[in-house]
Amino acid sequence: xxxxxxxxxxxxxxxxxxxxxxxxxxxxxxxxxxxxxxxxxxxxxxxxxxxxxxxxxxxxxxxxxxxxxxxxxxxxxxxxxxxxxxxxxxxxxxxxxxxxxxxxxxxxxxxxxxxxxxxxxxxxxxxxxxxxxxxxxxxxxxxxxxxxxxxxxxxxxxxxxxxxxxxxxxxxxxxxxxxxxxxxxxxxxxxxxxxxxxxxxxxxxxxxxxxxxxxxxxxxxxxxxxxxxxxxxxxxxxx
Numbered sequence: 001x002x003x004x005x006x007x008x009x010x011x012x013x014x015x016x017x018x019x020x021x022x023x024x025x026x027x028x029x030x031x032x033x034x035x036x037x038x039x040x041x042x043x044x045x046x047x048x049x050x051x052x053x054x055x056x057x058x059x060x061x062x063x064x065x066x067x068x069x070x071x072x073x074x075x076x077x078x079x080x081x082x083x084x085x086x087x088x089x090x091x092x093x094x095x096x097x098x099x100x101x102x103x104x105x106x107x108x109x110x111x112x113x114x115x116x117x118x119x120x121x122x123x124x125x126x127x128x129x130x131x132x133x134x135x136x137x138x139x140x141x142x143x144x145x146x147x148x149x150x151x152x153x154x155x156x157x158x159x160x161x162x163x164x165x166x167x168x169x170x171x172x173x174x175x176x177x178x179x180x181x182x183x184x185x186x187x188x189x190x191x192x193x194x195x196x197x198x199x200x201x202x203x204x205x206x207x208x209x210x211x212x213x214x215x216x217x218x219x220x221x222x223x224x225x226x227x228x229x230x231x232x233x234x235x236x237x238x239x
Contacts, residue, residue, distance in 0.1 A: 012173050015030070016131065016134055016231070018234060024042055026142070033121055033173075034175070036117070037116065037118070041112070044112070057104075057107055062090050069120045089128070093128050099155075099158065100155055101155055122175040129159070130161075140153055156191035157192040158228075159189075160189045161224055163220050165182060183208070184208045188217075
């Protein structure tokens with residue numbers, strides 16, 4: 001048994017609180033156990049220079065951890081001095097969420113998803129993607145009119161979860177202690193059709209077999225199906 005009595009194939013408790021911040025077009029607080037991330041979505045009627053005149057929109061993300069989101073205070077990062085980890089995660093969030101929408105139907109708009117980790121206990125990137133998708137949907141709903149239908153823009157729900165091998169066992173949705181001791185650490189992003197958007201994985205210690213990889217793929221698929229069900233409940237079955 002894991003912390004809090006979780007089974008190997010059991011997610012942490014996931015809570016999604018909508019409209020957590022009043023100013024953004026879309027906002028949620030998402031909790032994966034003790035990991036808590038505020039995801040805010042902002043819509044602007046402009047696109048990056050490389051998309052001007054192409055009648056296509058853009059989705060991008062920024063990610064950060066506040067100084068006491070971890071056990072010890074970490075230095076606050078400025079946008080010009082971000083760590084490689086921060087840049088890698090925010091690019092991952094952007095790629096994942098772009099895959100969930102029809103950018104042409106979005107029109108020449110940019111949606112920026114700000115993911116701010118206020119408490120970290122493992123899986124901050126997977127929580128950011130999962131919560132960021134809900135914030136994105138909420139933001140797009142605010143634009144609905146006779147010429148804009150948010151449900152036509154969303155192509156598929158998108159969720160993310162971590163998988164790891166800890167003490168030789170394959171576990172779903174790692175907390176910090178499990179992630180720190182994992183022999184293999186993987187992150188999966190999938191859509192509601194069971195298709196993979198991105199897989200990140202590495203053997204931190206030793207290696208892993210094809211049989212173990214197949215087990216991780218299967219466990220990720222079932223976990224993300226459950227996560228997408230929670231997203232749909234939060235959005236009242238969007239569209």
